Amino acid sequence: MTPFSERAAQMGLDATGSFKGLFTYQDQYCEVVYRQLSPQATYGDGENPDHPTDAMVTPMIAIYTKAPDAVGYQYCGYVSNMYRFVGNDALNERIRSSVVAVGLPVLREAALFAVDYTRMRNEIVIHSSKQAMEGGDVMPVMIVNNSYNGTRAASLAFGLATAYGDEKLTFSFSLGEIRQVHIETATVSLATAVSTYMEVFSGDILEMITGSFQKQVGEEEMMTLLELLNETFGKRRAERISELIGDVQGVDQKPTAWQVFLAIIRYTSFEPNLNIKRMMESVAESVLVIPTRMHGVLKQLEVS
Numbered sequence: 001m002t003p004f005s006e007r008a009a010q011m012g013l014d015a016t017g018s019f020k021g022l023f024t025y026q027d028q029y030c031e032v033v034y035r036q037l038s039p040q041a042t043y044g045d046g047e048n049p050d051h052p053t054d055a056m057v058t059p060m061i062a063i064y065t066k067a068p069d070a071v072g073y074q075y076c077g078y079v080s081n082m083y084r085f086v087g088n089d090a091l092n093e094r095i096r097s098s099v100v101a102v103g104l105p106v107l108r109e110a111a112l113f114a115v116d117y118t119r120m121r122n123e124i125v126i127h128s129s130k131q132a133m134e135g136g137d138v139m140p141v142m143i144v145n146n147s148y149n150g151t152r153a154a155s156l157a158f159g160l161a162t163a164y165g166d167e168k169l170t171f172s173f174s175l176g177e178i179r180q181v182h183i184e185t186a187t188v189s190l191a192t193a194v195s196t197y198m199e200v201f202s203g204d205i206l207e208m209i210t211g212s213f214q215k216q217v218g219e220e221e222m223m224t225l226l227e228l229l230n231e232t233f234g235k236r237r238a239e240r241i242s243e244l245i246g247d248v249q250g251v252d253q254k255p256t257a258w259q260v261f262l263a264i265i266r267y268t269s270f271e272p273n274l275n276i277k278r279m280m281e282s283v284a285e286s287v288l289v290i291p292t293r294m295h296g297v298l299k300q301l302e303v304s
Contacts (some may be wrong), residue, residue: 004081011085027089030117032148033064065117076116078219079150118149125161138162204291211259211289215222241267257287
C-alpha cells in the first residue's frame, strides 16, 4: 500500500506549504487540510524494544476544514492512511465536462454541504428538449455526492428536476447510482455512464410522466404510503406531506402518482437533513411509473 503522503500530489492535494506533513486542497466551496498524525510515544527501535522512538508514524490522518470566508480551521475527525481523496470541484468538473461532451448545456448547480464541510451534494440540472405539457419542464439532473472524511463514497446519481410554481424541485434515482469508494485501490470512473444516462432519460421522460399522470393512487395505497411516511419520518412530516398532496389534487378526486411524487419532493426541497432527504426521494420515486427501458438501463448502470 502506498502511503497517503506519497499519493497526495496525485490526488490533487498540495504539499508545498511551509509545514511538513500538511496536505491542502482549496476550491470555490471550501478548504480542507489533512495532517499526518504522529504518536506521542512509540516503542521498538530494534536495539531497545522499551525505548520510545519517533521513527514510526500512526496510520491516521487528521482533517481540518474552513469555509471560504472563515478565519480559522475546524477539526473534523480523521481518516486512515488508505484514504483516497477526491476534491469537490475536481469531481464536479469531471461531470460537467462529460455533460458538455454529450452536447447539452448545464442550466444551474446547487451545492449543499454538511455544517463542517466534510460532505457535499451538488445538483447539476441539464437542459432537455423534452417537455410534459401537464407537468411543466422536466430536465435531467446529475446528483454528485462526495465526502472528505470517507463517510460516504464519491457518487453520481441520476434524477430529474421539475418546476413547481416558482420552485425548482430535484430528486435522484436510487437505481443506477455509480459509486467510487474513498480507498486507494478503487478504480471506478464516475463519468463513464453520462452519455447512456442522457440517452435513456431524453427518450423516456415523457413516457414516465404520462404513465404517472394516468395512474391514480387508490385510498388503500395512499393509507399505506402515509403510514410508511409516519413510521419512517415521524407524524409531523407525514401530516405536512399529506397536506401538500391535498393541495395538488382536485376536489373529490384521487391523486395521481405524479401529484403524490411532486408533494413529497416539494417537502424534501426544504429538508436540511441529507439522509432524510435521500430516503424521502426513494419513497417518492416508488410511486412513479418507470418505463421498462428506463428501468432496465438504470439497473444496468447500477451493476456496471
